[in-house]
Amino acid sequence: VTLPTVVTPVRRCADAVRAKVRGLAQLLLEGRGTYARAFENLILTLVIFSIASIGVESIPGLPQWATRALRVAEILVVAIFTFEYLLRIVAARNKIAFIFSYQGMVDLLAIAPFYLLGLDARWLRALRLLRLLRVLKLQTHFLETVVEERTRELAEKNAALEKAQAQLKAELEVARSLQLAILPAAFPARSGCEAAARMIPATTMGGDFYDYIELPDGEIGLVIADVSGHGVPAAFFMAVARTNLRELAVHHTDPGQCLAQTNDALCAQNPLDLFVTVFYCVLDPKSGVLRYANGGHNPPYIRRAAGAVESLSGAGGLVLGAMPGARYPTHTVQLLRGDRLVLYTDGVTEAFNPAEELYGAHRLVDEVHVHGGGTPAALVERICQSVTNFAGSAPQSDDITLTVLTWGAP
């Protein structure tokens, strides 16, 4: 048997014991559990007791038994302080650094006089007052513990907040994709009709939508709408409004009646008092007759083939969802070959630039007048460009939505 094979297990065993002891010491001194707290309280009590005992000892004519009891107590106190001091050395990662630290020196000074000078040294009593420093040290220690605990609580709260915010953001994303998924991908195929649409959602997400509805007899319903407010409630209300309108449009081919029915349906399921502005029209692709009704929405424009721009400003009704029983008159307009219908939401006309000026209806009318001769897609693109150029670095506070339809294009 060679020497290393004997030494290695012994050393390993010693290492394990040392690790265990250090673990226990750390648990007692630095842990947050019941033991650590109890030990800390015990030390503090002993410090206060030993300082008080110095005072009691100095009372003249103290009975013999009391003096003796105090001496025994002093020996016990020093024993416990010594145990604590050694424990701290064991627990310390850097032992030399601990011994020479402020805390280590104070701990040592509290017990050193006893070992150097014995119990009877007359000026020992004065040195024992150094234990006062321990009270201060413990106080600092307590403060540190409290600060540490508060910091930890704060960090936990921050983490919870961050988590909640991430969740909210995820929900907004869902609402936004819901909003986008609801929009129709393509205009129903009809000879002589062509349409294009676009929605640019706002940063805070509004509740704009547009829709094409295939009606009996080959007619096509066209919707553009804007829900009041932002965020998840608006997206939800938009989905409800769109579904209701879609369903009712099939049964009520008169646009005004369709809006009245939709309004009543929305009023009956509107816990948040939201409302939606809706322009709804029905086009007969064969004749070019357009019937429309307006529930508080910006009047669309017709760009005649020659370039003149007219507003579809026939009297409208109240926004939908605000009051049951509202009525919506239906108007009729005859589209001519090559006319374009431009539907939009106020995100277009009420876009702000950094100087806080509105884009305004006049700019929209100009674009429609000058550039409306091409395809619907080209005009939609042109207007969106114009609005985003105008807004520049100003944040987009509302959805921007546009639909352009041409009838009888050659």
Add this chain to the structure above:
Amino acid sequence: MNLRIEATGGVTYVEPVGRLDFDAAPGFQEAVERVLSSAGKSSTAVIIDGTGLEYVSSAGLRAFLLAARSAQRSGIAFALCALQPAVREVFELSGFNRIIPVHADRASALAQAQQGRT
């Protein structure tokens, strides 16, 4: 946005100054609710003076709608007056002028509110 509130002879005038948009709407709504609940004791009408109101978004309209409803519940006359042309257009376009009375100035709003009471 700022609010000027002034109560005289049983009428409370609220004058919002600035833009009533999505961000300003909750504060405005809360302020009007407060006016309405305290007006119950001394005032019989709350009139919104739109002289300084530059812009109303759909969220702002909603605030007006909720205020009008709550005024109706507490039996207080609620009206608007002196709207700037752009704001007036928003009220007409949305049809809100049919559910909330809109007047040219304070005097006619007051006359209408008092007539409605008798």
